[in-house]
Amino acid sequence: MRFQAPESLSEQIAQHLGQRIVTRDLVPGERIQELKVAGDLNVSRGSVREALLILERRHLVEIYPRRGAVVSKLTEESVNALYDIYIDLLCMLARKVLERWPGEQLGGVMGQVRELQAMVDALSSTAPDAAERVIDAGFGVMRYAYGLVENPFLEETLENFRPAISRTYYVALDHFRSEIAGTGTFFRQLSDAVVLGDAEQLQQVIQAFGEHQRRQVLSILREENA
Template sequence: MTKLYTSDESSADQVYQRLRRLLIEGHYPPGSRLVEERLASDLGVSRTPVRQALVRAAAEGLVQIFPNRGAVARSFTIDDLLEMYDLRALLEGHAAFLAAQRITPDQLARMEAAAAALEDSLNHTFARREDEVHFLVEQNAVFHQTIAEAAGNQRLIAMLNQIVAVPLQFRSFYWYRKEERQISNFFHRSILNALTLGDGDRARAMMREHIFYGRDVLLQSRRAESAAVASGEENEL
């Protein structure tokens, strides 16, 4: 089997980052078994860092580990998607409300930088579509995670970590057109302005609208994928 990575760099964190990228990009399809021997061969490392990486991936919600079955790439039904986005809207809306009274200038500056990076990316050409999507996911994560951090509620952060599904974000951003990215950027600016003004009610309302808009785009992408598969034009991302 051809190794996906041949570097000698095999620290636990590096292995995790490689595995995480492959899971997010769908190299291991949802529902597929993640056999340690195969992963070790693909990544060019021993089984020990792979085992550690799987535990971290499970904590992030990228995989599920079952007794006597091992690890499986997490899959999502439409009902899963709707439930997660309903919870995200509730929890991230509350986080934005709390953050409006607690956010620091440094945190606002971090969010400003992420929002600006997302806006500027509309005029930037990336070598690969996957590189562009990873950039969007990472900057979006900075924006949202900073709000959760500013809210100052550790239980809230833990709950968000359980329901924010990065593979779904990747698939959503993969299908985002320029117009949809502009709308997403508008929501980011509106949330940031509300936080800057200390307006918790508006920050919560705009965050909820932002989350529901992302849900709707993802639903559209799922339908587009299904149509493509049905027509034989495309089997996977």
């Protein structure tokens, strides 16, 4: 049995600020003032300071002497470094799932994927929270896969990537609303490969989708910096 410790106040603050960064409510280069955050949330400055250190470890803020915390910028270098590792980790997770569970025994995963597909198909691309809902649903499938693989090191590593990768997903989905339907197609291809137990096809689907996301994010950054 695994016991989940209650989230600390600092972690809750970090998640709140992190979500604002992911959705670009707090924009790159914007300063995060400890005193204002503490007042807005009715918490101590010490808790806010700890939350900012958490966000720094998640590569969402940078902390400078005498200047404080600033929302980190997405750069071509950081996006490429992120996707280089993240795609490989997703392929490893998928491979481990198939190694431990034959396709016909993955009914739970297939149920998760079908729910996600139904949600995407019914979701209007103009809905204000469309990108967030698609991202959350995708990570829901991943969390289910963690339970099948039972590798705490792989799970922790992937979860540590979640804020940074969510940020890039949001950028892509917010600019290219047609990609919401494309995400549904990705999960259909994923489920087909799982049912067939085809590890090579599964990795090809993941790599193709990851590289597609990478290219889109990079194109957006180049356009913004032009």
